[in-house]
Amino acid sequence: MAKIYLSSTYKDLAEARAAVYRVLRKMGHDVVAMEDYVSSDQRPLDQCLADVAASDLYIGLFAWSYGYIPPQQERSITELEFRQAERCHKPCLLFLLHEDAPWSRKLMDRDIERIESLRTELCRDRMVSFFRTTDELAAAVSVAVARLGSEALQGSTSARGGPDALVELVGRMVGECIRLVEQRQHSEQRLYEDFVAPALDDFEKVHQNYLECFQRYRDLVADASLPVDGHHPVLTRIGEDMLFWAQLRLKLEALQDSRKDPLLGGFITKIIEYTRGSEFMRKALLDGARPIPNAARSCTLAGLSAIFAAERPSAAKRTDALSLLDRVVADLQVAYGQVLREHMALKKRLLDHRNA
Numbered sequence: 020m021a022k023i024y025l026s027s028t029y030k031d032l033a034e035a036r037a038a039v040y041r042v043l044r045k046m047g048h049d050v051v052a053m054e055d056y057v058s059s060d061q062r063p064l065d066q067c068l069a070d071v072a073a074s075d076l077y078i079g080l081f082a083w084s085y086g087y088i089p090p091q092q093e094r095s096i097t098e099l100e101f102r103q104a105e106r107c108h109k110p111c112l113l114f115l116l117h118e119d120a121p122w123s124r125k126l127m128d129r130d131i132e133r134i135e136s137l138r139t140e141l142c143r144d145r146m147v148s149f150f151r152t153t154d155e156l157a158a159a160v161s162v163a164v165a166r167l168g169s170e171a172l173q174g175s176t177s178a179r180g181g182p183d184a185l186v187e188l189v190g191r192m193v194g195e196c197i198r199l200v201e202q203r204q205h206s207e208q209r210l211y212e213d214f215v216a217p218a219l220d221d222f223e224k225v226h227q228n229y230l231e232c233f234q235r236y237r238d239l240v241a242d243a244s245l246p247v248d249g250h251h252p253v254l255t256r257i258g259e260d261m262l263f264w265a266q267l268r269l270k271l272e273a274l275q276d277s278r279k280d281p282l283l284g285g286f287i288t289k290i291i292e293y294t295r296g297s298e299f300m301r302k303a304l305l306d307g308a309r310p311i312p313n314a315a316r317s318c319t320l321a322g323l324s325a326i327f328a329a330e331r332p333s334a335a336k337r338t339d340a341l342s343l344l345d346r347v348v349a350d351l352q353v354a355y356g357q358v359l360r361e362h363m364a365l366k367k368r369l370l371d372h373r374n375a
Contacts, residue, residue: 020047023164024071024109026100027080029053029087031126035080035150038157043078046161064089064096068103076167077104078160081141082116083127085134098137112163113147120151154208207369215286215369219362222290226355229315232260233348236319240340247333247340249324257320282368289361293354319347 023043027036036052043050051070056062071077079101086095094102104111115138116122128134141147148163150156239245239253278288294314322343326336 020049021075022049022051022073023076023078024074024100024104025050025052025078025080026071026097027053028082028084028095028097031082031084032080035082035153035156038153039078039080039160042157042161043164046164048164062096064092064099067096067100071100071103071109072107074104074109076164077101077109077111078164079104079111079113080156081113081134081138083122083131083134085128085131085137095133110167111145112160112167113141113145114156114159115141115147115149117149117151211366211369215283215362215365218286218290219358222293222358226293226351229351230348233315233319233344233351237341237344240323240337240344243337247336248327251323251327254320254323254327257316257323261316261320283365286358286361286365289354289358293351293358315347315351319344 025036025039025043036054040050040052051074053062053067056066077100079097081097086097088095092099101111148159150159236253236257239251239256245251278284278291280287323340326339326343329336
């Protein structure tokens with residue numbers, strides 16, 4: 020495969036450089052990085068420039084540090100390495116830390132004029148890619164190198180008397196497989212972090228809201244000073260809460276088609292069933308009724324209205340009403356547990372590869 024020169028400033032991009040080094044080595048490339056010289060930014064300039072000239076590809080990582088400037092030089096070693104790659108007409112892949120990415124002030128130059136000037140030039144004169152995280156950078160590098168490798172790197176490798184065509188073909192195939200696997204794993208991790216985990220956090224807030232609301236309903240029903248009839252304030256409170264959540268119920272209806280998704284369908288289905296209530300879902304399946312969103316409050320309102328309208332002693336009606344509220348809450352807790360189990364299964368499918 021190819022000999023790749025990996026360039027960056029030392030301390031601020033150590034983690035990023037290590038991640039790129041690992042992915043390139045997995046792809047079968049020979050990687051030269053500053054750690055091959057010395058554990059500091061003050062690496063031997065002549066040796067660095069010679070290695071750039073002898074490489075098939077230059078990869079430059081740039082954040083907000085300009086880097087060490089050797090004696091008798093006006094530019095940093097990092098910039099000089101890039102200029103050497105330009106002079107030698109080496110293919111260059113450039114990756115810049117995104118301006119919106121969180122970054123410690125300790126890793127930035129006090130005077131950022133020189134690094135800003137270099138970054139501006141790179142963005143103006145070259146095709147550059149931006150990254151916000153180390154994982155995002157490693158995935159972007161693997162994709163860019165794989166795309167470049169089939170033509171530019173193949174030519175320079177054979178010019179140096181590299182392996183025969185069959186070995187080269189197999190090597191590229193292995194590198195492409197590694198790239199695809201890592202890209203998929205990166206995408207699945209981002210899917211979990213950007214959608215599944217926040218969705219579960221929001222769902223848990225909804226569940227907590229349900230429990231608090233039903234506790235308020237229970238307190239109203241348990242209040243012996245309130246007459247147990249069709250004018251009971253709990254009925255008004257439930258109706259108002261149902262109107263308040265109407266917009267959310269419409270959004271849940273829009274998720275219906277997503278229940279068929281092979282990856283997220285189970286998780287989405289359990290959330291929808293939670294909002295409808297498993298008890299009501301069973302009735303819908305048996306009787307052919309169309310399920311309605313927010314079944315917990317709907318069933319509670321219908322049940323309490325029937326209990327309060329009955330010609331029975333107030334104490335008995337209050338007992339039945341409290342029992343109904345307790346059953347609905349128990350049903351919600353069961354549905355909540357089902358969502359959590361589906362979430363854990365989905366998390367395992369998306370993230371288990373990290374420990375593989």
